[in-house]
Amino acid sequence: MSVKRLPSCIPIPLDEKELKELVSKTKDWVVMHGIGIRSKTAFSEDSINFAPYLLLPSTFPRKEFERAVEIQTTLNELMHRVAHNQEFLKETLKDTIQVDEFTGSLYKIWETVLNEGVTQKLSLGLVRSDYMLHSDTNKIKQVEYNTISVSMAGVGNGISLYNRFVLEELEHFDKLQNLPENNALTGMTMGLLEAWKIYGDSKAAILVIVEDVTYNICDQRFHEFELKRLNPRVKLMRKTLTDVHMEGSLSENNELMIGNTVVSVVYYRSAYTPEQIPTKKEWGSRLLIERSQAIKCPSIQYHLAGTKKVQQALAKPGALEPFLSDPNKIAAVRDIFTGLFGLDFDEAGDQAIQMALDDPERFVLKPQREGGGNNIYGSEIRDAIMQMKDTKERTAWILMERINPPISTGYMIRPGGQNPPQLAEMISELGIFGVVIGDSQKIMVNRQVGHMLRTKVSTADEGGVAAGYGALDSPYLIDID
Numbered sequence: 360m361s362v363k364r365l366p367s368c369i370p371i372p373l374d375e376k377e378l379k380e381l382v383s384k385t386k387d388w389v390v391m392h393g394i395g396i397r398s399k400t401a402f403s404e405d406s407i408n409f410a411p412y413l414l415l416p417s418t419f420p421r422k423e424f425e426r427a428v429e430i431q432t433t434l435n436e437l438m439h440r441v442a443h444n445q446e447f448l449k450e451t452l453k454d455t456i457q458v459d460e461f462t463g464s465l466y467k468i469w470e471t472v473l474n475e476g477v478t479q480k481l482s483l484g485l486v487r488s489d490y491m492l493h494s495d496t497n498k499i500k501q502v503e504y505n506t507i508s509v510s511m512a513g514v515g516n517g518i519s520l521y522n523r524f525v526l527e528e529l530e531h532f533d534k535l536q537n538l539p540e541n542n543a544l545t546g547m548t549m550g551l552l553e554a555w556k557i558y559g560d561s562k563a564a565i566l567v568i569v570e571d572v573t574y575n576i577c578d579q580r581f582h583e584f585e586l587k588r589l590n591p592r593v594k595l596m597r598k599t600l601t602d603v604h605m606e607g608s609l610s611e612n613n614e615l616m617i618g619n620t621v622v623s624v625v626y627y628r629s630a631y632t633p634e635q636i637p638t639k640k641e642w643g644s645r646l647l648i649e650r651s652q653a654i655k656c657p658s659i660q661y662h663l664a665g666t667k668k669v670q671q672a673l674a675k676p677g678a679l680e681p682f683l684s685d686p687n688k689i690a691a692v693r694d695i696f697t698g699l700f701g702l703d704f705d706e707a708g709d710q711a712i713q714m715a716l717d718d719p720e721r722f723v724l725k726p727q728r729e730g731g732g733n734n735i736y737g738s739e740i741r742d743a744i745m746q747m748k749d750t751k752e753r754t755a756w757i758l759m760e761r762i763n764p765p766i767s768t769g770y771m772i773r774p775g776g777q778n779p780p781q782l783a784e785m786i787s788e789l790g791i792f793g794v795v796i797g798d799s800q801k802i803m804v805n806r807q808v809g810h811m812l813r814t815k816v817s818t819a820d821e822g823g824v825a826a827g828y829g830a831l832d833s834p835y836l837i838d839i840d
Contacts, residue, residue, distance in 0.1 A: 363494050365418045365767040368835040369531055371782065373770075378779040382772060385414060385525060393581065394517045394831065397574045398774075407577065410514055411830035413814050414770035414780070416522040416538060417787050419834035420492065423499045424539065424810075427490055427791045430695065431807035433688045434488050435795040438504060440682040441673070442482065442664035443799040445473065447681070451672040452663065454703055455727060459755035461633045462666060462727045468646050469659045475650065478613045481803075483554040483624065483656040484795040485509050485547050487811075490695070491762040491788050497839070500697040500762045502788060506657045506665030507631045511831070512543035512792055513581030515811030518831040537836045539810065543792045546808020548585040550794035553804060554624045554654045555593060557796070563623035564594035566615075566653070570629045571599055579628050594620065600630060603644035615651035626656045654796075666727045671757040674699040698760030702753040711758050715744050723759045736761075764788075766817050771830050787814040787832060810834070 373381070386409055389395070395407035441447060448469075456463035472478070487509045490499040519541035526534050555565055565586070573579060583595050596617055598606070608616045615622040625648050629635045636642055649659050657665070672678060674696045679689045700711035715722055719740035726733050735743050747753045764786040771783050790811040796804040815829040 363765055365765050368416055368418055375779050382778045392517050393577045394514045395577045397576055399574055408774040411773045413830055413832040414772055416833050416835035417767050417814055418837045420839050421836040424834055424836055427499050428807055430691055431791045431793045432805050435793045435805050437682050438664055439795050439797055439802055442660040448663055451669055454754035455668045458751045459727050465662055468649050472649050479652050479654055480798040481654050482658040482661050483654050484661055485550050485656055486793045487790045489788055489790045491764040494763045494765050501695045506661045508628045510578050511811045512547045513578040516541055516544040519833045522833045541809045543809025544581055544585050548582050552589055558623035560623055563621040564596050565624045566622045567597045568627045568629050569597050600641035600644040604640040607647055609651055613652050615653040622653045625653045667725045667757045671699040671701050697762055700758040702756050712748050715740055715758055723761050725757050784817045785814050786817050787812050
C-alpha cells in the first residue's frame with residue numbers, strides 16, 4: 360500500500376511551554392556546535408546565524424535508507440567510468456555545449472587538456488547522490504548525482520549529533536538506536552588527505568577554491584579543521600579563481616604553484632555557476648589548474664559527468680551496460696531512476712516536449728546548473744517550453760518526472776522565526792556521500808562515507824539549505840511496508 364504520510368518520531372504537538380524552552384535551548388546548541396551560516400541580508404565576517412534546522416529528526420524508511428547507502432559505491436564506480444569515457448561524454452553533450460555557454464566553456468577546457476595530453480590522470484571525487492521517496496511505491500528515486508562543491512557533510516555531521524541531543528533532552532532514550540551513525544565529515548576529509556598522500560609531496564598544499572563571499576562558511580571550514588585534526592602538518596590555502604589568476608603559475612614540470620608553494624590537491628567549493636567564473640581571467644585559472652599535476656576535486660571530466668544531460672542519457676535503455684558488467688548492479692541503478700527525457704531535436708525530444716505541454720505538473724524542467732534555484736516547476740514549464748521548443752536552447756534542458764514524496768509533520772526552526780513555532784507539513788531529500796579516487800584504468804578508493812537529510816515545507820519547490828530553501832535534518836529510521 361502506498362504511504363502518503365510518514366509518522367513523527369515522537370508524539371506531537373509538544374506542550375507549548377516545553378516547546379518554547381526546547382527551541383531556545385536547541386538554538387544555543389546548534390550555534391555553539393557550529394551549525395551555522397552567514398546572513399545574506401546582513402552579511403558580516405564577525406557573526407553567523409544558526410542554519411535552519413528541524414527540531415526533531417524526520418522519519419525515513421529503514422529499508423530504503425539502507426538501499427541508498429548500499430548502492431553508493433556502485434554509483435561511484437558508474438560515474439567514475441562515465442567521466443573517463445570520452446566518446447560517451449562527447450556524444451551526450453554535443454548539442455548542449457552549442458547552446459549552454461557555461462557547459463560549453465567547461466567542455467573547451469576538457470578538449471584542450473585532452474589535445475595537449477592529460478598531466479594528472481588521477482581524479483578525486485567527493486560526491487553525493489540525492490534521493491526522494493516516491494509515494495506511489497514508497498521507494499527512493501534519484502534526484503541527482505553531485506560531483507562539484509558537494510556541501511553539508513560538515514554541518515550535516517553536526518545535525519546528526521544534535522538529534523541525539525534533542526531525543527535525550529526529551530528522555531526518549533529508547534529511540535536513539537534509530538538514528539544512524541554518521542561520519543560524513545571525517546569520511547569526506549579522509550578523501551582529501553588520501554589524495555594529498557598519493558601526490559607524494561609532504562610540503563605541498565591543498566588548495567580550496569572559494570567564492571568571493573562565502574555564506575556557507577561553517578560547512579567549508581569544518582572540512583579544513585578536520586583535515587588539520589587528522590594531520591596538522593598539511594598546508595591549506597583558500598583562494599578565489601581571481602587570486603589564482605594573480606598568484607598562480609605552472610612550474611617546468613607542470614606543478615601548480617601558488618606563489619612559491621606547490622599545490623597537490625585542488626578542492627572546488629566554487630566554480631559551478633557562471634557567476635563564479637565571471638571573466639576570462641577566472642576561466643584562465645580554471646584551465647591553468649586543469650593543465651597542472653595537481654589532483655583535482657573534481658577534474659574537468661568529473662564536472663562534465665555531473666551535468667543533468669549525462670544523468671538523463673544514463674537513463675536510456677542500454678546506457679548502463681558499457682559501464683557496469685554486473686547485471687544485479689545495473690538493475691539496482693535502473694531501479695532508482697525516475698523518468699528522464701532529453702529535449703533534443705529528434706522524435707524522442709518532440710515526444711518529451713509534448714508530454715510537458717500536456718501535463719506540466721507531472722514534471723520538473725532542469726538546466727545544466729548546480730547550487731539550487733534553477734529548476735522550473737508546474738505551470739511555468741508550459742511557458743518555458745513554448746518559448747524554447749523551436750530553438751536550439753531546448754537541448755540544454757532535461758525533463759524529469761516529478762517525485763511525489765510522502766509528507767511528514769514537524770517544527771522547522773529558522774533565524775527570526777516565531778517561538779513557539781507552528782507545526783508544518785514537510786518533505787525530505789536524502790543525500791548519501793561518497794569518495795572515489797582513480798584514473799581511467801583503475802579505481803583505487805571507492806567508499807560510502809555518510810549521509811545528510813534536507814527538509815523543506817511541502818509547498819516549496821527548491822530545497823537547498825545554503826541557497827535558502829530548506830533546513831538541516833537527519834533521518835530517524837522506521838520499519839514500514
